[in-house]
Amino acid sequence: MTIGFTRAPWRVAPTYAVAMLAGLSLSAQATNGYFAHGHGIQAEGIAGVGIALPQDALAAATNPAGTGLVGSRLDVGLNYFEPSRRARIEGNNLGPFGSLDGDYSGDGKRHFFIPEFGYTRVFSPTISLGVAVYGNGGMNTRYDQNPFSALGAQGRAGVNLEQLFISPSIAWRATPDHVFGVALNLAWQRFSAEGLGPFTSASTSPGDVTNRGTDTSSGVGVRLGWIGQVAPGLQLGATWSSKISGRFDKYKGLFADEGSFDIPASYGIGLSWQAARDWTVGLDYQVIEYSGVDSIANPLSRLLEGQALGSAKGPGFGWKDVRVLKLGVIHRLNQDWTLRAGYSHASQPVPANQTFLNILAPGVVRDHLTVGFTRKIDQHTQWSGFYGHAFAKTVNGNGSIPANFGGGEADVRLKENILGVAYGWSF
Template sequence: MRPQHLTRLAALLALGLIPCAAQATNGYFSHGYGVKALGQAGVGIAWSQDALAAASNPAGTALVAEQAGQQARLDLGLSWFAPRRSAEIQGNAFGPDASYGGNGRKNFFIPEFGYVRALSPRLSTGLAVYGNGGMNTEYASNPYARFGASGTAGVNLEQLFVAPSIAWKPGADHSLGLAANIAYQRFAAQGLGLFAGFSQAPGQLSDRGTDSSLGLGLRLGWQARLSPELTLGLSWASKVRGRFKDYAGLFADGGRFDVPENYGIGLAWQAGRDWTLGADVQTIRYSRVAAVGHSLARLLQGQPLGAAEGPGFGWRDLTVLKLAVSHQLSRELTLRAGISHARQPVPGGETLFNILAPGVVQDHVSLGASWQLGGGELSGYLAYAPGKTVRGSGSIPAGLPPGGFGGGNAHVRLQETLLGISYGWRL
């Protein structure tokens, strides 16, 4: 494939991915990148298997090029994502107990693209295009109507990453990688007009259509073969700055919405001729992004929405442990599986605002397989995040507006199913 054709393909895929990048498992980040990693709970920091490797660890670009026989590898994939989100309000003075479904849009289709090429035995380059994460809710029956809101309520956040990478092998057993994270974000909110009286910019809080943001960050990575059987990997990604000016009255710091810093460590162990085990520990620093990490309690302390250091969704940093296993059943067929468990990012006292963003699933199980088909490789996976409910604990402020919302609690719930397929070529 000629370079100009590859560039056009990546651009077309990126444009196609923009309206369908809403996904969430670990908070609002994807649980993994690349169909193979998605089939093993996202394990990939030390275990690079396809041309999407740079999304987890850019040092893996060198390993994938090596596996391709110092040639090029191209991967195209598509995932079907079906989140089920809902909320309840109980014990509130402004209305009876009620349940709400946030599934105005039920299905999302998320493409991915990866390309890796060896420039020399020591230097490799690549390009990964993928949905980093997102969140979508759409409540036909507005949960905030009892407080004075009207219309359909919900948000839509989409994050697309385009990540060119380069990896260098200073020695046979080590590789260092660098990727540029070009982050394109889109956001829209509707049905939140009741919060206008609590905002420093009430005209830039809700129903402003879709706004977008473009930012740049870095991901650094290292991989090392500690022995013929054991590989260690480290990965770190910087915060990526973003701002939604049309929602300067909703998000803290005048609409600032950064992609949080994240980092991790991974191991891959060749436990036998046909068996490989892997583990990753990843941390996502949601609390360091004001719009996400600041508590809604700041609103009651006199800080309006959109203000400097203003209120947010109250998310904590998230640390997730991922475990995976693969078995090469035959020369043509490899089976894989994974499980993961994450800390709960949403505290019980923050559920009122998180009706809009119930990124509360914690556990994840997945199965995957790859088939060698002549000059290519077909891979698929099925993943499931069991439903998780976070029950509010004093989450609706007592009293009457402007200081309260009648007390009681909001409870939020999320469940997810994913199914995906990809095809990889050596070029």
């Protein structure tokens, strides 16, 4: 979101995909920037590690080569997501119009439910097919006390961004030790914004900045992957996902390039090491290229240079690329129980001089700690669960509010709790 400140079984998959579309109306995520920290309850239990360590039928959401390594199975899961969003403005002075100073809570809505689904099937010794349906990420804030009311804003303020991916995949075992995969990423986005009325005069299209209801966008991309066993007990993996074009016409006066809102490209490498008979260690390195999307990456300063909201190369969040290091450990306790733990650390997407805009999108958490388990019920069925905590992170503004808008600083804060459970059936 960008603002400127002025005064005034295969047949099962399609059915579940439709249900996901409805379910995502209740969901929003924001972990590594606004991308989910991982996909699949088992991977989420090890902080999202999965590039070289596929565990369930959601593997293609991370690396489509994993479709060829998890066998024939069905996985259905549900995440409960609870973020806490805060903002503070200090030292602001709008003269006779007062001040924006205050402590603000963006938790007008706190509880979100995020379903997921995966199905894989081995068709031959060399070919496996699959489909994964999942929430790629999102962002939600709802400030019942509008932080911009001194500028004349009416009602509550906030944004809601949701992204759904449906990813059919195919994996080819080129040799006994090397698997290649490709997935088609069918992406569906929805967005809404409210309470930003004072900023319409800074837009190329004042009627398309705020309170336009929910707009949707769809696009297509591709994800490629490889997993290879390079030594006894050691697997390496690599994956890349293309940028996906998106546009919100109802908000063409808000986002750069007349409403353009692409989903960033990403890539990563990983390893999986069987350290002992019942112990496995996984490590991933991921890069999310937010800098490649103008609406996300362009800084607020472009507004002060005369580029209006919605214009070509116009103002944006000012986000940087995010680089994530993930470490996970799996311990097979016995034939029935598997235990998991993980930790991830990400670079900061929000610079200290860009916090004013990011009151609406405070995707600033950096560190996640997760624990999880799988309980095998019988030869075919299992239940998995996990808990994840994103530690509270505050980015203190530094030169964040220009003098034109009364000066001072905006601080943004985010922390998160995530619970997930999944049913798995192998055949």
